[in-house]
Amino acid sequence: MTAQQQIIPLIDACNLHTYYGESHVLHGVDLTLMPGETLSLLGRNGMGKTTTLRSILGFVPPRYGEVRIKGVPAAKHRPWQLIRQGIGYVPEGRGIFPGISVREHLIMAARPNDRGESPWTLERVLDTFPRLGQRINHDGSFLSGGEQQMLSIGRALTTNPDMVILDEATEGLAPLIRDEVWKIIHEIKASGIAAIIVDKNIDNLLEVAEKHILLVKGEVIYSGGSKGLKDDPAILETHLGVA
């Protein structure tokens, strides 16, 4: 492969050490996301998953280590430029604003990708999430948790991202709504968008993601494919309590 053909990772995070004040939370985390790839970030509560995402996105910059987004050092970007970098972020808590309708949420961030294409039009998002179409003029804060999560994912898609980052993708949702969100995650994957997903449902993550990073106390103790985890159930049992 020539240098010109070399594929640049969408995200290349190397040796991240992140602190909250004096509290050292990430201890040398490495994470690479290639175009079109789906990656799961695993670990029990408090192990550093959200902090890893927030370090990559620049909300809690690492004290040591480096993050490159599409080959460019993230220090050159600011968190509010995420959309321009092709990142659709679906945060824990969903980030839906009161006083703003579903339609306004879906049009306020909409933009073409950096190739000038807009495969995710408002119409396509509404086709994908018919519930949002039924609630189009409702205030975002009056939606159910599941509808808010769909709105948060739909809003990320209207930015025509190269990658989406879903923190606690189905947390707190009713089983039927969870199934709907997993279906959408499969659709996102099929459309070629890369993803980093944090969720508690390991079976679904093993099915949809080809790469997994398992964090224990801010350190990566597994980084690899689904087969490695399936072949060594003790890893999941010890570190995630999955029997």
Ligand SMILES: Nc1ncnc2c1ncn2[C@@H]1O[C@H](COP(=O)(O)OP(=O)(O)OP(=O)(O)O)[C@@H](O)[C@H]1O
């Ligand atoms: N704003 C903060 N200030 C201080 N410590 C924090 C802050 N946010 C997280 N922490 C601590 O950092 C560690 C990692 O938390 P983090 O939220 O990244 O874990 P997580 O794996 O995402 O867990 P969860 O699923 O509970 O969100 C925990 O010990 C947590 O208490």
